[in-house]
Amino acid sequence: MGIPLGQSLGDLLADSGLLTADQLQQALRECERSGDRLPVVVVRLGFAGEEQVLRYLGERLGLQYVHDVERLLNPEVLLKVPSEFALRHQVLPLQQDDGTLVVATADPLNVSALDDLRLLVSCDIRPVLAPAAEISEAIEQFYMERMFRDMAELQVEEPAIDDLEVSDLEKMASEALVIKLVNLVLHQGIQDRASDIHIEPYETYTRIRYRVDGVLREASSPPRRLHAAIVSRVKILADLNIAERRLPQDGRIRLRFSGRQIDMRVSTVDKSAGLRELEDLGMPADVLAQYAAIIRRPHGIILVTGPTGSGKTTTLYAALSRIISPERKVITIEDPVEYQLPGANQINVRPAIGLTFAAGLRHIVRQDPDVIMVGEIRDRETADIAIHAALTGHVVFSTLHTNDSAGALTRLLDMGIEPYLAASSVIAVLAQRLVRLVCPHCKQAVELDAEALAELGVEPELRGGFSACRGTGCDRCRGAGYLGRTGVFELLAINDEARSLVLGKASASQIKQRAVAAGMRTLLADAREKVRQGRATVEEVLRVCQRDEI
Numbered sequence: 001m002g003i004p005l006g007q008s009l010g011d012l013l014a015d016s017g018l019l020t021a022d023q024l025q026q027a028l029r030e031c032e033r034s035g036d037r038l039p040v041v042v043v044r045l046g047f048a049g050e051e052q053v054l055r056y057l058g059e060r061l062g063l064q065y066v067h068d069v070e071r072l073l074n075p076e077v078l079l080k081v082p083s084e085f086a087l088r089h090q091v092l093p094l095q096q097d098d099g100t101l102v103v104a105t106a107d108p109l110n111v112s113a114l115d116d117l118r119l120l121v122s123c124d125i126r127p128v129l130a131p132a133a134e135i136s137e138a139i140e141q142f143y144m145e146r147m148f149r150d151m152a153e154l155q156v157e158e159p160a161i162d163d164l165e166v167s168d169l170e171k172m173a174s175e176a177l178v179i180k181l182v183n184l185v186l187h188q189g190i191q192d193r194a195s196d197i198h199i200e201p202y203e204t205y206t207r208i209r210y211r212v213d214g215v216l217r218e219a220s221s222p223p224r225r226l227h228a229a230i231v232s233r234v235k236i237l238a239d240l241n242i243a244e245r246r247l248p249q250d251g252r253i254r255l256r257f258s259g260r261q262i263d264m265r266v267s268t269v270d271k272s273a274g275l276r277e278l279e280d281l282g283m284p285a286d287v288l289a290q291y292a293a294i295i296r297r298p299h300g301i302i303l304v305t306g307p308t309g310s311g312k313t314t315t316l317y318a319a320l321s322r323i324i325s326p327e328r329k330v331i332t333i334e335d336p337v338e339y340q341l342p343g344a345n346q347i348n349v350r351p352a353i354g355l356t357f358a359a360g361l362r363h364i365v366r367q368d369p370d371v372i373m374v375g376e377i378r379d380r381e382t383a384d385i386a387i388h389a390a391l392t393g394h395v396v397f398s399t400l401h402t403n404d405s406a407g408a409l410t411r412l413l414d415m416g417i418e419p420y421l422a423a424s425s426v427i428a429v430l431a432q433r434l435v436r437l438v439c440p441h442c443k444q445a446v447e448l449d450a451e452a453l454a455e456l457g458v459e460p461e462l463r464g465g466f467s468a469c470r471g472t473g474c475d476r477c478r479g480a481g482y483l484g485r486t487g488v489f490e491l492l493a494i495n496d497e498a499r500s501l502v503l504g505k506a507s508a509s510q511i512k513q514r515a516v517a518a519g520m521r522t523l524l525a526d527a528r529e530k531v532r533q534g535r536a537t538v539e540e541v542l543r544v545c546q547r548d549e550i
Contacts, residue, residue, distance in 0.1 A: 010038055016056055018048040034260075037109055040132075054106065054129040061108055064128045069094060069104050069138050075146070077101070080121050083143040083180060087187045089113035091127075092135045100124040106132035140188050144220040147181055166243045172229035173236050181222065182233040186255070188219070190262055198342050199234070201227045209342065231268070238266035267340065278318045281311070282486035284526060291430060291491055295319045295397075300427030301390045303377075305402045310544075311434045311487055312399045313338055316373055319397060320344065323371065332373035333360040349375070358382045365389050374398040380415045387417065390425040403546065404523065405429040405492035406512035409502050423494075423502040431490040431523055433544040435536045436482035442474035443534065452538045456528050469534035486535065488527040488545065492520060 010028060013019045019027065019042065030041045039057060043050045051065075058065045066072060072094045078086075080101060081093045091113060092104040103117065105127050118125045172178065185208055189197040194210035201207075205221040222230065235242045238251030253264040278288060295302060302319070304312045317339055324330055330344040335357070337346045347364075349355055358381040361374055365385065376399045377383045390396045400408045408429045412422045446468055448456075453463045471481025492498070492515050501511050516522060527541040 012060060013038070013042065013048075013053075013056070018042070018052060018056065023047045037107060039109065040107060043132075050106070050131055054131070057108055058129050063108055066104065066128050066130050067134065069130045069134045070141075072104075073138060073142065075142060078142055078146060081117065082120075083139075083147065083184055084187075085117070085120065086139050086143065087184055087191065089117070090132065090135055090139070090191065091117060092130070092138055094128070097126070100126050102126050102128060104128050104130040104135050106130060106135055136188070136191050140184075140219060144181075144184060147177060147184070169228065169232040169242045170236075173232035173242070175229065178226070178229045178233050181226075182230060182237070185219070185230075186253070186264070192217075198340075199227075199230060200342055206230060207342075234266060235268065238264075240266065240268065276314055276318045278315075278322055281315060281318060281489075282530075283489050284521070284529070287489055287491050287521065287526075290493060291319075291428070292322065294428045294493060295323055295395075297395065297427055299390055299393045299395055301386060301396045301398065301425050302427060303398055303400055303408050303429045305400045305405060305408045305429060305431045306433055307401060309434070310432055312432065313375070315430065315432060315487070316397050316399065317341060320371065320373060323395075328370040329368065330371040330373070331364045331367060331369040332375075333357060333364060334373070334375040344373075356382075358385060361385045361389070365392075365394070369394060371395045372397070376400070377412075377415075380417065383412055383415050383417055387421050387425040391421075402431070404508070404512060405431040405490050405520075406508040406515065407431075408492075409498075409511060410508045413502075413505065419503050419505055423499040427494050429492045429494070431492075432487050433523060433527070434485045435488055435527060435530065435540045435544055437484045437486055437535055438469050438537060439471035439474060439477035439481055439483040441476040441483070442472045442481065443469045444472055445534070446470045448538060455542055456531060456538060457524055458528065466532060467534070468531050468538060470537050481537075482540070486530070488523055488530065488541075490521065490523040490526065 010024050014021060014024045023045075027038060027041045027045060027047060030036075030045065031038055034041065036044075039053050042048050043053055055065050057063070069092060073092070074095050077093045077096055080096075081091070081103075086092060089110065090106065093101055094104055095102045101121055101123055103125060105114070106129065108127055108129060114125055114127060185197065185199070189210050192210055192212050194212050196211040198209040198211070199206060200209070201224065205224050206227040207221055208219040210217050210219060232242045235249070235251070237253045240249045240251045249268045251266045253266055255262050255264075278292060283291065304315050306312050320330060320332075320341060324341070324343045326343070330341075331347070332341065332344055333347045333349060335349040337348050340346070347355075347360055349357055349360060357374055357376065357378060361372070361382060362385055364372055372386075372389060372394055374382065374386055374396065377386060386396045386398060400411055402408045402411050406429075409422060409426065412426070413419060448466065448468050450463070453466060458466050471477060471483070473479035473481050477483040495518075497514060497518070498511060501514060512522075524541070524545045527536060527545045530536040531538055531541055
């Protein structure tokens with residue numbers, strides 16, 4: 001049974017009671033605007049359920065309605081239809097029955113696609129109707145997994161990305177399987193109405209995630225060794241420089257999908273130059289262990305302090321990366337958003353329209369987050385909101401411009417925060433600086449005079465065994481004697497004694513003195529150890545760290 005001659009599909013849906021006359025007119029206008037067919041639009045607008053529409057069309061067209069297509073699917077039959085065709089037209093080959101290919105579709109009126117498929121496979125086609133989401137999910141899962149298995153059979157070793165020449169990257173990106181995979185990833189994102197597609201490298205695999213309706217959903221993951229090829233293919237499509245691996249890049253991809261033109265914005269960032277792991281920052285092992293435990297606390301304020309350019313934001317991102325998970329809602333407000341943090345909702349402050357740190361933070365706490373990051377606490381209003389968020393069960397990360405860790409506590413009091421609020425909300429303060437590392441290619445041992453050792457704060461009885469190094473300058477460091485940077489840290493964990501001092505409005509030097517007596521390592525002490533290890537020079541340490549006055 002088909003659609004009666006002279007009667008439109010819209011008339012049939014209206015006569016069936018699935019649509020009112022007004023809904024039909026609205027749906028027809030949307031069809032004209034979007035180019036989508038009427039059954040798809042009716043479901044998208046919420047005028048009727050998908051199963052209702054498909055069952056009705058099945059009755060009118062004499063087609064079977066099925067569900068749970070994964071249960072009916074024969075993986076070997078997938079090979080009869082190319083992944084690009086299945087994805088573009090959303091048709092899923094299920095079984096072969098006496099020479100007839102059974103395919104699932106949610107759009108039986110796409111007659112041209114079914115005709116093209118009949119020519120492609122050179123056999124009869126029997127369409128059945130199934131929910132669009134089931135078809136899309138099965139195409140993604142089975143075609144991607146099949147492609148990953150084929151790729152796994154290729155004997156490809158993962159070279160160090162920095163060792164690859166442009167010609168190597170271009171060759172990898174032009175492999176047929178890589179092209180198919182990237183096309184599949186992009187088309188699946190379009191099909192699923194994803195607002196973002198994240199392609200992220202991890203130790204053993206590359207994670208692909210789609211953000212649909214504001215929620216990240218993970219797709220099948222290709223092997224890690226294919227990451228360079230995938231990223232290079234995306235860069236080529238976006239007309240980006242595939243040889244640039246350090247600086248962020250932005251570009252656009254324009255493609256056609258089901259008759260529609262799609263524009264995609266592409267943004268790349270080198271994880272090694274952007275997001276860092278806590279282990280890569282240069283924290284001493286005991287400080288790293290203590291800080292890693294603190295950031296997993298269920299509530300409280302964790303501050304990072306230091307001057308502009310001391311790496312505070314990098315440390316905050318590393319901490320968030322350590323604790324972020326699908327079960328935790330993380331929201332940041334920054335000025336500006338420096339790195340894309342997968343799994344977090346990130347907001348740029350815009351003072352011109354009234355979106356300040358305080359205004360944004362006030363809005364964020366209404367969104368029921370578990371973890372909040374505020375780029376900087378600049379005023380009392382922001383500090384007040386952050387403190388009350390911490391006291392009501394949130395973890396709040398932020399920064400302050402102070403010289404050391406103890407100074408952050410007195411800075412809050414100077415802003416007008418009541419001592420009992422500061423004492424009960426702040427759980428840790430991490431002060432930090434960045435020092436240049438001695439170039440390992442031209443490093444030489446040097447003797448330090450008594451004045452330099454005294455400036456470093458080395459006790460007289462320990463000066464005899466204290467060693468140091470300096471870079472003489474080479475091609476690798478361009479004659480500077482330094483290559484790379486690392487952090488020096490001072491972690492003040494707020495205990496009962498520190499809280500008592502804050503309640504008593506003690507000075508920063510008093511708080512610091514008691515903390516050092518209890519075992520806290522100062523910035524200068526951490527830097528001094530890096531000099532002793534031959535990693536930093538005396539001059540560099542004294543440039544960024546002031547002499548401890550305790």
